[in-house]
Amino acid sequence: MEIGIVGPGAIGLLFAFYLQKNGQDVTLYTRTVEQSERLEKCGITCVQNGIRETVFPHVSPLENINNGRHDYTFVAVKQYHLEDVIPYLQAKKRLVFLQNGMGHLHLLQQIQGASVAVGIVEHGAKKENVSIVHHTGVGSTKFGFIHGERKQFEPLFTAFSSNLFPVVVENDWKQTMINKLVVNACINPLTALFGIQNGELLTNPSFHKVMKQVFSEVMGVVGNIQCKEHWDRVCTVCENTAHNTSSMLTDIHNNRKTEIDAIVGYLIQEAKKQQKSVPTLSFLYHSIKGLER
Template identity: 90%
Template sequence: MEIGIVGPGAIGLLFAFYLQKNEQDVTLYTRTVEQSEHLNKCGITCVQNGMRETVFPRVSPLENIKNETHDYTFIAVKQYHLEEILPYLQAEKRLIFLQNGMGHLHLLQQIQGASVAIGIVEHGAKKENASIVHHTGVGSTKFGLIHGEKKQFEPLLPAFSSGLFPVALENDWKRIMINKLVVNACINPLTALFGVQNGELLTNPSFHKVMKQVFSEVMGIVGDLQCGEYWERVCTVCENTAHNISSMLTDIRNNRKTEVDAIVGYLIQEAEKQQKSVPTLSFLYHSIKGLER
């Protein structure tokens, strides 16, 4: 099966590693020629439970994707890069988007001429350098159909045969996206603002109280009555990833743009539509925007 992956970030490297390891025909697309040359030389190394393994998929600059066709193409760039990436993908027939947040759904619904799915990734992944990714937490990936036929994506599932990379097609994918959005909104911006690992949101009483305030505002927006179940999920993720540094904190420390617009910004927009006041989320949003470089 010929599979394209756009974006050599932590998730892009992780998907490329496991698909290539399962003997799929993978091409990873990078922004620059220098990135592709480095990855073609070094391969992709995945570190999991102290074990290291390297695979060698093809790697090519993004501009070359227009000359190729793939059975499936994964887009693993940050949400704020999507609009500049989409023109390169006009020939692709099956697209799977792996972004955090929900602010991009309206953009995906406008794509014509292709079947479109989203992938909700629950793995922990941390990029050590351009060619090494740490698989820090085994989760699952759930695919949901934006438009097209479900049967078009069913042949993709056997491409992920590893027990460390379970996948499934979900009908109620929006609920799963909301679940992940709640977790991301409660953890990522707070760890970025406070400069702490995920677990400190549980062990520090003051941070824990702020996280509850954020959670309360988020649940008021998403309108789900199962607050106890969602709160338990947030705390479980904090506990299971206690020593992890969130992607948003990593972005702040590396002077990169964050995904705060895709996560907190989206929630604020939804609150405005519902005419609800969300002072804590607003404070969080502007605080992170102020820290961005």
């Protein structure tokens, strides 16, 4: 299959690596010519459990995306870049969006003339440089369909063919997105604010108490159904990724814009609609915005 991937961040590199490794015809699209030239020369190196492997997909600047006739196009840019990227995708017939948070759903629902899916990514991935990504945690990718039918995406479900990259189809994709949103909201902003690895939210009693407070407000917004199940999931992710640095903390360290709007900003907007007070989430939101450079 011919597959396009927009965005050479950690997730974009990870998807490009595993799809190319499995024999798919992958083209990775970058924002700049310089990125394309570097990746064309170096390829994509994935490091997993100390093993390094390199593949060489096609690479091209985003402005050339409509020169390729892709069976599927993955969009792996951060949520705040979507409005800039979507105009380049008008000719694409099958799109899969891989963003965190839920603030972008209204944009996806407005896309006309294409089958649109979301991929909820549960892998741990850390970008070392332009061409090297560390696969820090094996999870799964859960697919849900916004526009179009399952059968239009079925060829993708075997495209990875690796026990390190399992794929699941979710009938209730919106609930799956909420599950991940709860986890992201409870972990990412706190680790970014305190400058800690994920596991310290469990081992430090004070940080743990703050995380419970954040969780309580999040559940008040998304609904308290299956509250224990959500909390257990948050704690399990903290435990399984104890030595990981969250993407939000990495963004702060690298003086980049974070996804705080996509995650906590979305929850605050939902709370306003419900006329609910979320002072801890508001504090978190403005704290992270203050740390952004």
